[in-house]
Structure formats: C-alpha cells, structure tokens
Amino acid sequence: MTNKDQNTEEIIKQAARKVFQREGFSGARMQVIADEAGINKMMLHYYFRSKQHLFDVIFEEDYTTLMAPLAIHLRNPELHVEEQIILFVRGYHDTMIKHPRLPLFLVHEFAKNPHKILEMAQKSIPVSKSEEPAHPKLSATTYMDQIEKGKALGHYNDVDPRQHAVSMLGMCTHAFISRISVQTAYEMTDEQYMQFLEERKEEVIDHTFRILMKPDYYKKWKKKYQKERQNEIDNTPT
Amino acid sequence: MTNKDQNTEEIIKQAARKVFQREGFSGARMQVIADEAGINKMMLHYYFRSKQHLFDVIFEEDYTTLMAPLAIHLRNPELHVEEQIILFVRGYHDTMIKHPRLPLFLVHEFAKNPHKILEMAQKSIPVSKSEEPAHPKLSATTYMDQIEKGKALGHYNDVDPRQHAVSMLGMCTHAFISRISVQTAYEMTDEQYMQFLEERKEEVIDHTFRILMKPDYYKKWKKKYQKERQNEIDNTPT
DNA sequence: ATTTAGTTCAACCATATGGTTGAACCGTTT
DNA sequence: AAACGGTTCAACCATATGGTTGAACTAAAT
Numbered sequence: 001m002t003n004k005d006q007n008t009e010e011i012i013k014q015a016a017r018k019v020f021q022r023e024g025f026s027g028a029r030m031q032v033i034a035d036e037a038g039i040n041k042m043m044l045h046y047y048f049r050s051k052q053h054l055f056d057v058i059f060e061e062d063y064t065t066l067m068a069p070l071a072i073h074l075r076n077p078e079l080h081v082e083e084q085i086i087l088f089v090r091g092y093h094d095t096m097i098k099h100p101r102l103p104l105f106l107v108h109e110f111a112k113n114p115h116k117i118l119e120m121a122q123k124s125i126p127v128s129k130s131e132e133p134a135h136p137k138l139s140a141t142t143y144m145d146q147i148e149k150g151k152a153l154g155h156y157n158d159v160d161p162r163q164h165a166v167s168m169l170g171m172c173t174h175a176f177i178s179r180i181s182v183q184t185a186y187e188m189t190d191e192q193y194m195q196f197l198e199e200r201k202e203e204v205i206d207h208t209f210r211i212l213m214k215p216d217y218y219k220k221w222k223k224k225y226q227k228e229r230q231n232e233i234d235n236t237p238t
Numbered sequence: 239m240t241n242k243d244q245n246t247e248e249i250i251k252q253a254a255r256k257v258f259q260r261e262g263f264s265g266a267r268m269q270v271i272a273d274e275a276g277i278n279k280m281m282l283h284y285y286f287r288s289k290q291h292l293f294d295v296i297f298e299e300d301y302t303t304l305m306a307p308l309a310i311h312l313r314n315p316e317l318h319v320e321e322q323i324i325l326f327v328r329g330y331h332d333t334m335i336k337h338p339r340l341p342l343f344l345v346h347e348f349a350k351n352p353h354k355i356l357e358m359a360q361k362s363i364p365v366s367k368s369e370e371p372a373h374p375k376l377s378a379t380t381y382m383d384q385i386e387k388g389k390a391l392g393h394y395n396d397v398d399p400r401q402h403a404v405s406m407l408g409m410c411t412h413a414f415i416s417r418i419s420v421q422t423a424y425e426m427t428d429e430q431y432m433q434f435l436e437e438r439k440e441e442v443i444d445h446t447f448r449i450l451m452k453p454d455y456y457k458k459w460k461k462k463y464q465k466e467r468q469n470e471i472d473n474t475p476t
Numbered sequence: 477a478t479t480t481a482g483t484t485c486a487a488c489c490a491t492a493t494g495g496t497t498g499a500a501c502c503g504t505t506t
Numbered sequence: 507a508a509a510c511g512g513t514t515c516a517a518c519c520a521t522a523t524g525g526t527t528g529a530a531c532t533a534a535a536t
Binding site: 023026101104107108110112160162167169170173175177178182184199203204207210211 | 262339
C-alpha cells in the first residue's frame, strides 16, 4: 500500500541532508541520521540501500535544486551581464541564507570526489540545444563573451573575465564558507550576522561592478540602478 | 639515546599533514598515515598518543606557521593599509601555492570545531602588550581604523570595512578552496592553473583596491605602484 | 660484554559502524 | 477472516578502525 505517511522517504532525506551538510560524508553516521529522523536505522537502508547511495541522492538534489539554478543566470543569453550578475549574486545570497552550510558542503565533497563535478554538470540540464564547450554546463560563455564586448565598447576595465568570475564567486562564498571565523572575529550574534549577510548581498554586487566597470560607466549605471531599486521598493508595499 | 634518525617524528608529521589535509580528520585513517610515512602504525601512537592529538599538533602547526603570519600584516601599525593589503594578498598566494589544500582544510575543521578558532587566536601570539578587543588576535584593528581614516580623507569609497575585508578574503581563498571546480570549468592543466594563480596574485590586489579607492586616488596610486614594481623588477636580475 | 633505555614491530583487542536477518505490524484485497 | 504485501523494528553480523601488548632491536653507557 506504499508509504504509510507517504513521506518517510522525505523525512529521511531531511535528516540526512542536515547531518551530511554538518558532518560531511565521512563524518556522518547512519545511526545519527536515523536518530535525527526519529526512525530505525534499518529504514535508511530500506529506502536508500547504502550510505553512499543516500549521500549521492542528497548531494545531487542539493546541487541541482539549489546551486545549478543560480549558475544558469550566467549562461542566459537573454540577459545583459549586469543583470546576470545581479540575479546570480542576489540568488546566491537568498539561497545560502536559507542553507548556510551548503557552500562548504559542496566544496568539500567536490574536493574529495572531483569526478562528481562533471557528473553534476551533466545532470543539471534544463535542456539546451546547441552549446559547444566540452563541459557546457560548467561554462558561462555568455557571461564571458559579454564582458569581452563591454571591454571593446570601453565600458569595462581590462580585466580577465576568468579572474573576474573567480573574484565574484569568492566574494559570494566566503561569508558562508568561513562564517564562523568571520562571525567570531567581528563578535557578532547570529542575528547581527544575518543582517550582515543581508547587507552583503547588495555590497557584493557593488564590489563586483567596481571591479568590472570603468568609473564613468559605473557612475552612470549606479544612478540608473538606484532609481530602479527605488521604484521596486515603492511598488512593493509591505 | 633519542630518535635514531632524530626525524621519525618529522616524517610522521609530514605524512599526517598530507593525509589530514586531503581527507580531513574524520576521513583520515591512521593506517593510511602510517603507510604514507612508511612505518608501523604503532609509531604514530608512540610519538603522538592518539589520532586526535596528532591532528591537533598538525592543525596548530599549520595554522600558526602558515596562516597566522599573514594575518599579522593586517595588524601591523607600522604599515599603511595599502602595504598591509599587498603583503597579505601576496603572502597568501605564495603560501597557498605551496600548500594548496590548506585553505579548505582549515575552513572545514574550523567549521566542525568552532572552539578551535579562539584557541588558535590565543596561540598565534608574537607577544603584544596592549590590544583591547575581546579577541585581539582575530581582529584587524589597524586595518579597519586606517580604512575609516582613508574614507575621511576622501581617498576611499564609503565602504563598510568589514564587508571589504570579507571580499578581499573571499577573493584570496576561492581560487584555492574551489580549485577543482574552477580548473575543470576553465579546462586548465595543472601548469595553466599555476600560471592563473600567479597572475591572480596581482589581480586580487588590483580588485581589492578598485573596491576600496576612489577612481582618482586609485589612478594616482596605480601609477606610483607600477613605477615601484618596475624598479623592483629592474633591481632583481634573474 | 653486559646493561640500559629509547625505538620499532607483528599480532592482538575492543569498539564503532555499515549493513542484514527474520519476525511483527497494519492497512488493503478477496 | 484469511491472505497479501509494503513497512517497521530489535537483534545480530562482519569488518574497519583506533588503540595496546609484549617482545625484539639498536646503539650508547658502564
């Protein structure tokens, strides 16, 4: 008669997600996951066969539902780089504020299982027809191309798009990956840190653009952008 | 008669460092460390009592000899912020190019053992007389103060020094912490990635200053800086 | 040469841990 | 109400793993 509560599987996944994100694969214990889920350890194997398989399911789900959608912005040819960046950075912060352990979890497990990188790249496909690079899902061609165009137009600084991308990513991830150190150093409470992250969202966008844009273009863009922000806020009554 | 080769201990530490950095505490196996060192597993306990103790020794040594000296630059009141940043970022890249797994290792273990953060802060003391903040060794008062001064003088943008510091740190760490993903995405060989990191060193300094400085001040500084660099290179014949 | 003490090892131990067994439970079908 | 089959559990198993034992080895000291 299939799943009495039709959600034991989901309960297990929630518990496993929590424990794996906190402890990593090798640090996680099946018994701890079972306790966290409030069920018998055997259920884990009944529903997911093995620790490895349960982990793979969680890892893939985390990656494809949380991380992959963000990367898509950077490959969206409908958007201008500036919009790509804004959507990516805001989306990143919004997602990770809800899942603060995710960045370190993904990075750590990718480091221990490099093969998963391309594996995940394959799976996070929202169907695309013709992208050429060897690993299309990992690349951000549109983003890179547009930066080159912006440079040619004299809007952007002469920055290596790859370096720029790594800087942007780093600015996004660090506040989450090194959260405990940062929070300790700044002597912040959890609430204060949440506030810090919320502010950081727009701050990172600003930093990213300061790196990318020539001063004149930056000023022009900033003026336009702040007007739009104001309209947004006005049209979003609480 | 003490250590036949007077370096068994050192051999063990080298092996343990390698394995712990690669696998993390919970992923590391004593047998693997022994094999890596080419000795009997019992030696590990003879010299270091337990896995936990061996780990603690490695962790503290890694932190105090490699990470802590870099942080000191940001607290050195003898230096101007710009010099602090240059020394920190260059030092960071030089150190981590030699120990590429260190950033992820430290971050991961700090996340699992937050208490180690203040513990390490205590130990990395090159003796100081009167610093006030609750956790002096974690703070970077001089750096923060000087940024406020630079803002008052109109040299710097109106940036939150804490946000600026996190951005700088993130730009430094990401190329190491997410190395495998970045290298895969850019389809680089190990040699190409080394080149990328070498270039990145000066690039991060540039990005950091673009975020911090007002355009005019940035231009002035850049000119002066490039002249100095040229002199350095001229005076350093290969 | 014998003693002494630090060093090294093969074999062993106890526990932790991922995984399995066999029976009980329970709603549905007949 | 009997049979069925998906679900749940307590107890169990095999192996992995951190840690220990006791003896052997080595080189300096006597």
